Amino acid sequence: SQTIHQWPATLVQPVGSPLSLECTVEGTSNPNLYWYRQAAGRGLQLLFYSVGIGQISSEVPQNLSASRPQDRQFILSSKKLLLSDSGFYLCAWSVHYEQYFGPGTRLTVT
Amino acid sequence: QQQVKQSPQSLIVQKGGISIINCAYENTAFDYFPWYQQFPGKGPALLIAIRPDVSEKKEGRFTISFNKSAKQFSLHIMDSQPGDSATYFCAASPAGTYKYIFGTGTRLKVLA
Numbered sequence: 666s667q668t669i670h671q672w673p674a675t676l677v678q679p680v681g682s683p684l685s686l687e688c689t690v691e692g693t694s695n696p697n698l699y700w701y702r703q704a705a706g707r708g709l710q711l712l713f714y715s716v717g718i719g720q721i722s723s724e725v726p727q728n729l730s731a732s733r734p735q736d737r738q739f740i741l742s743s744k745k746l747l748l749s750d751s752g753f754y755l756c757a758w759s760v761h762y763e764q765y766f767g768p769g770t771r772l773t774v775t
Numbered sequence: 776q777q778q779v780k781q782s783p784q785s786l787i788v789q790k791g792g793i794s795i796i797n798c799a800y801e802n803t804a805f806d807y808f809p810w811y812q813q814f815p816g817k818g819p820a821l822l823i824a825i826r827p828d829v830s831e832k833k834e835g836r837f838t839i840s841f842n843k844s845a846k847q848f849s850l851h852i853m854d855s856q857p858g859d860s861a862t863y864f865c866a867a868s869p870a871g872t873y874k875y876i877f878g879t880g881t882r883l884k885v886l887a
Binding site: 697699706707708709710711714716724755757759761762763764765766767768769771 | 807811821824864868875878
């Protein structure tokens with residue numbers, strides 16, 4: 666069966682510090698991968714998606730970036746965090762239409 | 776801009792009652808409509824989904840009704856239970872993509 670992992674589960678970072686969130690998927694090959702952000706009490710905003718290694722599409726211009734160094738690994742990064750980057754970050758995978766979400770990372774920028 | 780409008784924002788239902796959440800879209804070029812359930816601090820979990828060539832789909836206590844002409848779809852939770860208390864999101868996928876556009880969510884509370 667397929668499993669998706671995200672780490673860390675929670676993170677508190679000061680403004681201006683770098684960020685690296687990691688997502689890995691097990692049990693499937695060549696998945697589509699997605700990064701979403703969810704602000705408190707709000708919906709899900711698609712940030713990036715990838716259909717293959719090295720192929721990244723950005724949905725929202727911002728100070729975040731994404732990379733896919735391996736087939737089942739998706740990384741969300743920032744060089745300098747802003748207060749507005751706080752939120753719940755979710756990774757998801759799909760092979761066809763159904764998207765399956767990871768447990769999320771709660772990021773608080775102070 | 777493609778949008779999916781979800782209502783109500785919050786909903787309180789008695790145990791055993793029917794919970795109904797509605798979504799509407801404007802762009803006709805969507806070809807997949809899933810519903811997700813999210814508990815606090817957890818990632819959303821896929822509940823049920825429908826394609827536009829079907830008017831209704833039922834899985835257990837959960838039913839999606841789809842009205843293509845009205846560009847609306849809804850989630851019905853029959854015999855609602857306190858364990859159903861969560862936030863529910865609808866979504867729509869633009870045809871030819873595997874991306875989703877999500878609604879803003881409905882916070883459901885089922886009273887015991």
